[in-house]
Amino acid sequence: MKLVCHIGTPKTASTFLQNTMVENRDWLQQNGVIYPDLLARSPNHITLFYAASEQIHDFAREYGLKTRADVLHFREKIGHALDRQISDAPKNARTMLVSSENLTGNQYSIQNLRDLFCPRFDDIKIVVYLRRQDDAILSMYGEYMRKGFNGMSFPEFVSACLGKGSPTPYLYYRRMLSSWINIFGKPALEVRLFDRAHLAGGDILRDFMTVVFGSDLPDLSQIRRAAQDNTGLAAPVLEFLHRMYPYIPRRKNDALNMDRIRLGPRIDALPATPRPQMAPDLSQKIMEHFRPANSWLRKTFFPEFDGPVFPDRRPGDLDSNMGQISLAQFAEYTGHLFT
CATH class of the missing domain: 3.40.50 (Rossmann fold)
Structure with a gap:
């Protein structure tokens, strides 16, 4: 088999x-x-x-x-x-x-x-x-805030991802894939771009x-697609959860904080828009950090590509909406969680 x-x-x-x-x-x-x-x-x-x-x-x-x-x-x-x-x-x-x-x-x-x-x-x-590392870091920050894994601001989270002991080690694609190549061999790997x-x-x-x-490939028309239930939270919601972290951390006294666990379904139901958007200069900083490894990725698995595996962003991309929340939004989200 x-x-x-x-x-x-x-x-x-x-x-x-x-x-x-x-x-x-x-x-x-x-x-x-x-x-x-x-x-x-x-x-x-x-x-x-x-x-x-x-x-x-x-x-x-x-x-x-x-x-x-x-x-x-x-x-x-x-x-x-x-x-x-x-x-x-x-x-x-x-x-x-x-x-x-x-x-x-x-x-x-x-x-x-x-x-x-x-x-x-x-x-x-x-x-x-x-996935592009800048997009992946932005998405993973949302997961960290949703689950309450830590209380970092978004710039702090980016710095952690680019530093030693990164919470996202899988984004170092050369290091991660080389470990699999060493054990299973390169022909065993099917590397796809998300x-x-x-x-x-x-x-x-x-x-x-x-x-x-x-x-x-058989006829796929009979497949029932699962619900997309892991689509992420709005940018102001992430800032709300960042600020609320000291009061509802995931762990308390070296154990799971059951108050946070009970709030999980309500946190998941907070608004999903507006979607988080990263500043272009921060995106560029992240992708520059990973450029040598991504160059190895192209040469090793995508030699047919004329340019980089993950092209530079367009100059017209939107500015960041991270770290921003209005008083009205804070009140709305607080009411949703606790009433």
Whole structure:
């Protein structure tokens, strides 16, 4: 059986793809593809990340993983889950598809993942979508504010992403992809650009299905698309959450702050427009920081490109609306959260 392992990156519609795969498990199976249950509590196969880790990730504790022995035992359980679903697969099944954007992080061993996969699959394809780093940082800042991971201002977050110990290590594409090349080999990697101009049919789902099925792409008209439930929050909402962070942090006294967790659905329902917009000079600074790695990316995976993989912005792009909120907006959002 062939394995297609989708590793993200974050903020490239991974959640949408995972939810769509779960909603269409029967359709996938009819067409020879298994989207397995790997003991995860969501469509994201994040359990692969936990099983391959050399450390105990905070979120892994939700799965009862508190010691190194727990992780080793959990890795065995994941292996058994793969074996079971391979053996139970219908005769027409020729591909297993797994997906987790967490696999582009840096707190686990890709070698452990290879040791889990290689005895079970004849052919392994690693699929990754890459986004312009300035857009990705802007989108990830929204995620950090929405989840309450920290209380940084947007300029502080950008500085952190460009510095040591970056919260977005997967944006260093040369470093991240080289780790996968070293373990699986370059031919195993399918590197795609998260840009409508480069997606098959201008659509992420069609593009993804093209990668999974190759030249044997079936009729996609019967696929039920999952709701786009991870579209982000408005620019003034992000500033509101930045300012409110000291009062509703995600963690309090070394534990999850349940008050913040209970507010999660209300935070998710805050306005999504106006969309966040980055200042052109900051965008240029970010892309200049990543220029050497992006040049390597073009030479290694897109040699047919005449210019850079991620072209410079047009001079007429809008100015920033980050860090701005009116008193009326602050009052509106406060009322929405607490009344």
